[in-house]
Amino acid sequence: MNIKYKIIQNSIALVTINEPKTYNSLSFKNLSDLIKVFKKLDKDKKIKVIILEGAGKGFSAGHNLKEVKSLKVKNKYQKLFNLCSKLMLQIVEGKKPVIAKVHGAAYAAGCQLVASCDLAYSTKDALFATPGVNIGLFCSTPMVAVSRKIQRKPMMKMLLTGEPIKADYAKELGLINDCFPKSKLNNEVLKVAKKIASKSNLTIKIGKQAFYKQLEMPLSKAYAYTSKMMTLNMMAMDAQEGISAFLQKRKPVWKNR
Template identity: 85%
Template sequence: MANLNNIKIKKINNNIKSIIIDEPKTYNALSFKNLDHLIKAFKKLDSDKNTKVIIIEGSGKGFSAGHNLKEVDELKKKAKYQKLFNLCSKLMLQIVEGKKPVIAKVHGAAFAAGCQLVASCDLAYSTNEAIFATPGVNIGLFCSTPMVAVSRKVSRKKMMKMLLTGEPIKANYAKEIGLINDHFSKSKLDNEVLKVAKIIASKSNLTIKIGKQTFYKQLEMPLRKAYAYTSKMMTINMMAKDAKEGISAFLEKRKPVWKNK
């Protein structure tokens, strides 16, 4: 396991790694330091050829309560606030724009920027008891940056209710509105997340990288432009060795041997 102060990288197996926010005393707050070290951890695993899937989780009682309000209160200056929110946005973009699929494994609370972190991941699974919220309105600070990620997963009316009331939602409702994929008992969560991670890790690295990049880019495009772009990306994908190997393996009724890293 590699450590960056309160951010730990744990090897699950050769292809699957877990990033753990290990600062339970602050409910795994996304402080300046933790944000910076999370970015470094994601970049490290993104450039590691063996890593195919990244899991992000928190230690202690919950996933993450968002920004450290004590730290935020002490910043005082406009430039420092801007620097903090820019750094948080940089982390979210690193997850979305990174080459490797990222799975959020959530227990306890995922609030504000912690909820944003969950929404920024490609997949998210939680315990049955997990709760999610964008509660900034309760302290006079609207969750504007968290809503960027969450509103891209949740419909407008449901998102606005979360933002305007600040009230937490339970795991079953989070699944219903598309914030998470599914929820399980505490005893089953690890195995269920690992099961999904292993399925993804069995696929071609190159194909997953191309697919993830294409998915997020086409979402922001008008329909006609999205079809033109995805047709181009499928052509690029088709020219790769792994596509040829995958089709041959299917036709020959055998397991593919991926070549592209």
């Protein structure tokens, strides 16, 4: 299995795409295995945060072009792109925050994967691209995730030229949260993961779901929906505990209920 995961810091899962020989390509098998792992971790009550990384020289170069070329028929292409979309939706709609830890290149569907994660951090020398136009295959599915993170003009430039952007510019555009020297990336990502893991699981789950849903709504509907979600959150034991702890100047004890 090319998709591995291990539990670190008791409540953080580190998922690794471990197929460096194909630059961690998102093949049928790797996509299917990633979906299985994310679903499994989503159900695991001990896991509070998921970190996603690639093995070898870089994060992911996207689809395996040898596999893509071999498919030949329409329904197989459709199946592959649908499966890829299913993975992205699993990450966005899952209950646990997902952090992309990026080094090397994140290209095409690999860039889509970074954009689909809730947070993303990279090395200073990381590169991000939607280069499909260079091989006559416009990055139409990758642009769905990336265009929801960055503005239209830089997005169109990435799509129309196929040129990669550097980590500093990716940060400026909002594709990633921050970038660090290679030696610091792991510790910086862990620092953020631990901070999130210290919060109430239930609160994070409610908040993550509400965040993505309200983005797609008109303003008045978004306020009506989030008012309901705030009320739902307020009825939870953890909200009562959190407010009490704040007023009593003590650390909250979360029950995740």
